[in-house]
Amino acid sequence: MFSDHAQVKGHLNPHDWVSEISWWASKLKPKTIHLFGGEPLMNPWIEDWIRLVALKFKRSINIQTNGILIPKLAHGVLKNLINRKVRISISKHSNDPEYLAKIEESISILRSAIDYRDENKISDTETVYHGTSSFSVVDWTRRPWVAHYDGWGDKIKPGNAWDSDKFTKSHYNCEAKTYIQLYKGSLWKCPTMAVLGESLEQIGANLENWKPWLDYKPLTIDSDDDTIQSWLEAQRKPERVCNMCFGEPRPIEQHFTKIKEIKNV
């Protein structure tokens, strides 16, 4: 959810993935389902994705968004999301005034769409707005954040060496570890790992630095029940791939860089 997946180009069409979604829905009963991106509201088939996933998994859907595109959503689209009880969560990743103005506009539009009644400050960094439905705003500029890479462009490299013993600490501090990612028909340890190969290619990274990570194999739909069970148990724990991420939460400046790039979308 929190990696810079904007580097991965193109939008997945849900009609191409119906059999894979159906297969996983017959095997898994996730407690919650979150649609991530990059930015999920950029996907032209976002409503079809929600319909398909809700129908197959029989769960309500959460959308994690940076909030920028909410004012640009057609009124009918937003209304449909609200009517379907899709839970929208705005992840605030910057204190840039231009960005904050966009977020305020989005909050105002959402409040009106849900016939806002009251709000509940869950913590210093999270507020839930209630009405006929609810949405939330999470301030990630004031939450610990484990960076998933070191550097940028062709200088990007893993946070730690593959054989470092820091992976347990990275995993301990990781905000994304509970989000198993279903991507292109397979299950991945986390959103970051799901799009790592595509992100690195887009960025122009030196792939030699990433070899062990690029050898990671996701869980595919031909897996038997025992294999699925043991994969799920391993997913909950720190694994060597977590050496990609830093052991300690990193400074807030990370957020500013990313949002400035997203704003140009």
Ligand code: SF4
């Ligand atoms: S590789 Fe591990 S530490 Fe890094 S984002 Fe994924 S689960 Fe978290």
